[in-house]
Amino acid sequence: MRLKFELPIEVSREVEGDILYALPFDLSFDGKSEEGNVVITKSLFYIFKNKVLEASYPLEKLQDCEAKQLVGSGLFSAKIDEEEQMICGFKPKWFKRYVELAKLINYYHKTGEHSTYEEEQEEYICPKCGFPLLNGSKTCFKCQSKTKVLRKIFAIGKDYKKVFLYTLLGTLVMEVLWIVNPYILRVIIDDYIVPKNQNVPHLLILLAVYLTVFATITWFERFVMKWTNLLSNSISRDLRNQVFVKIQELSLSTVSNRTPGELMNRINSDTEKIQEFISNYGRDAINRIFSLIVLSILLFVMDYRLALMVLVPLPPVLYAVTKMQDKMGLRYWKQWRKHEKASSALHDILSGIRVVKAYGNEEIEIKKYTENVDQVKDAMINAETLWSKFYPYIGYLMGLGEFLVLWMGGYLVLGGKMQLGQLIQYTTYITMIYVPLRWAIQLPRVFADVFVSAGKVFELLDEECEMEEIDEPIKKEIIGDVVFQDVSFGYKVYEPVLKDVSFEVKAGEMIGIVGHSGAGKSTLINLLMRLYDVADGKITIDGIDIRSYSTQALRSQIGVVLQETFLFEGTIIDNLRYAKPDATLDEIIEAAKVANAHEFIVKLPDAYHTVIGEKGHTLSGGERQRVAIARAVLHNPKILILDEATSALDTETEKKIQEALERLKQGKTTFAIAHRLSTLQKANRLLVIDKGTFAEMGTHEELLEKKGIYYNLVMAQKQTTHMKQ
Incomplete structure (x- = not known):
């Protein structure tokens, strides 16, 4: 701000x-x-x-x-x-x-x-x-080093040097053969057709060579296309994987700064643009430069006067194109912004489709998305219109060079100073040299587009993870003794959420975490799971700072059951195996029984193989909660976190889930957050957080006797319950 x-x-x-x-x-x-x-x-x-x-x-x-x-x-x-x-x-x-x-x-x-x-x-x-x-961005597309981005783009293909070499050699051979063909055509015209040479065998041999060269070009082109497709698609796959892996490695706060639509853009659209750039321009770069150098030498050797006429329009063309690059870049940046906004809107609409239909707001959402898509269309038209207005003038200047060559060449042929075959060979080479020239003129426009996408991708890949692991992280099995020692944390340094919080929990204890909304309860468990790192103080498990543990080893031994249960699209068995991929069917059924889920699962059309849809929308809230508990049972964590795991459920369902949670908690260090304080009475101790500070700790009875914050919360809740009745 x-x-x-x-x-x-x-x-x-x-x-x-x-x-x-x-x-x-x-x-x-x-x-x-x-x-x-x-x-x-x-x-x-x-x-x-x-x-x-x-x-x-x-x-x-x-x-x-x-x-x-x-x-x-x-x-x-x-x-x-x-x-x-x-x-x-x-x-x-x-x-x-x-x-x-x-x-x-x-x-x-x-x-x-x-x-x-x-x-x-x-x-x-x-x-x-x-x-x-962009929010969460540190890279300016105008100031980023284009050379650095270009090096990174081509560095992506370092694992495919062999395929790239085959592609490059094949392309160079094709280019050499294209240069040879006009020479053969010149010999046929000047030595046989114009002088009416009747040496048919020699002429047939030359025609055969000419056709053989064409056939060889076609053969090489087939394999070059095959290798190019292999190279570009392999690089695209690797790049998408790298971006996805990086997103998984980044901290929750870093990822939260970017919308799902923006992240999807970087994985899909931006990597696709880089893939197209590598496949269409990466291979051609050396090839076109090679053609430009060889053809320029040939043109000057054959007739330097005509060669100069070819080059006359180039300086103003190159100057104008270079000046256009920043303007094009700005338009492509705006296009990227609009595309990201449309993707985010689409993601939100599809994610909340049930709410949209529940309120009958289909027309509103259609209008909203259509407006976003229209903005993308306008941004794309704006970008391409600028180039379409500019490019015809470039084409005119380039055509002017060709006209000057034809005019001068025709004059030389009529004056007997140049043969017709030579002129045809020369004009053919001019046509060929304009291919790399027009390719080079297109580069600033292409760069302007791809650099916006590449900059976003590499910015993400270069992002430093806020929670770095030590060189040799600990991967031992934990017991469950937890200590918060003078822990302070704030999402902004000047706005602390937790301040000097200290307490100890023995392995196997159940701790209830109580406090007003916004007091810092969820932040406390987020720090324990190391979704964020503490600003001051430290958290230890079994006497070891959690920053010394491997992140994967730490989180794999912590189980979480949240109020908003998230289930993946797929079958029930797939969702349960998410906690333990190698779990047997017997283990899965046993976990479901512990969670009081087996009974309703077997009544489903395909039992454990029933497809439950995105976020498990075909199941009720209580059923989704029990599947989540079964998943936690299968996970068998050493530390269990229950965050409002039984709220907003009917009495009968809550009873079943409470029974399941009682079995799940056995032998585990448990942290439970609940607004309904009656659900925490079985906790060994209750921790009261008030405005981010450690306020009280004790059993339910001890805290009631103190008549402090917890007592006031209980009385207020009882009064609310009485009023509802």
Whole structure:
């Protein structure tokens, strides 16, 4: 989120030191329009009204900054010298920015340090050129090194050097044969046809050689196409796999910064563009350059005057094409943005199709998606229209060179200074040399398109994983003793979610985690699963910091049953085997029985082989939950996490699931989150989290006796239940 806006010159002159944050405000305290600016440097806080300095304070004097949302307006206030003061008023559009500013100033007051906010901003701007970037992106398509991207593209095919070599040699042989053929044609015309030479055997031999060369070209072309297809499709497969593997390796926070539609674009559309570039241009690059060099030499050797006429139009053409590249790149970047937006919209609509139909909003969603697709169409037309307007002029200039050669060549033939066969050979070579020239002229346009996609793919592949493993991670079997030691964490450094949380859990204990919504309960278990790394402190399992464990070894010994159960499209047995791919049918049935799922599964049309559809939509909520529990039973984890595993279920279903969970918990260290506090009474201890801090810990009875936060939660819930009855 942008917190540094351009200041009027009169304001900038009054500010001393480097500006960290600068926000405008547009309302007075009585709700009237008023122009002003709040400016923060490393040590001072300035308030300007109508470009005039109203007040300035040492930054350390500001505390308890707050952005208050009023009706149709907002108010920014702070304590200065222990006295609360109103700083400025603003329209609703500025509210979120002032909320962030308040957090940053409060963080400075608490720590004496300025947060590295620029690295955590939500609106991404290229620091070099000021061009907007995609959320989660660090690469500017305008500033990225084209040479570096090109090297990376061709480095993808390093495992297929043999196939690439075959393709290249075959293509070079074809090109040489294409160059030889006009020479044979010239000999036939100048030595046999024009002088009416009657030496038929020699003529037939030349014609046979001419046709043999054509046949050889056709034969090589067949195999070159085969090798090219093998090369491009192999590279495409490898690249898709690399991107997918990288997404799996990245931390949850990094992946969450990008929409599913954007990630699907990078795996599918962007890799496909790179594949097309390699197959259509990678092989041709050396081939075309070879043809250009050889044909240029031949043309100059045969007649340098005609060769110069061929080259006359090239300098202005190349200059114009180079100037067009940035404009084309901008249009292809916009096209990529629109395509990503349409993909995200499609993903959301299809994922929520049941909700769409439940509310009868099919027409609304059709209109929404059609608008997105229309924007993609307009962006594509905009990109191609620019080139279509520009390219005919290039074609005209190129054709001008051919016209000059024909005019001069015809003049030389009529003057007896050049034979007809020579002119035909020469014009054939000109036609051939324009193939690599036109290919080269197309390159800036092709580069503009592929560099946008390639930049996005390589940015993802080069992304550093926030949770790096040590060189020799531990892969031992865990027992289940868990310790949180002074753990602090925030998705933003100046906005901690957990603060100095410490507690111990013995193997086999069940701990209930209690607290208001947003207190940090889910964050606690996310840190235990190492979906994120702690900011301060450490979490140990069996006395070993979880960062020392192999991520795979750690998570493979932790089982999770969530409120929102996710089942994959496929059969029930496929979903159960997800926890243990080599599980036998007997093991699967036993796990289902433990989870109270076997009874309803055998009543399904194909029992365990019943296809349950995407996210298991053909099953009820309770049935999906029991399948998830059976999956956890089969997984047989050492540590079990239950996150609202029995909420929103009817009494009978909840009873069956509770019975299944009781069997599942046996001998496992269990962390259970539940809003219905009655479901946690069997926990060995209850941990109460309040505003991210460790508040209370004890048994149900002990915490009731304390009459603290837990007691108030229980009383409030009982009162709510009584009111419902």
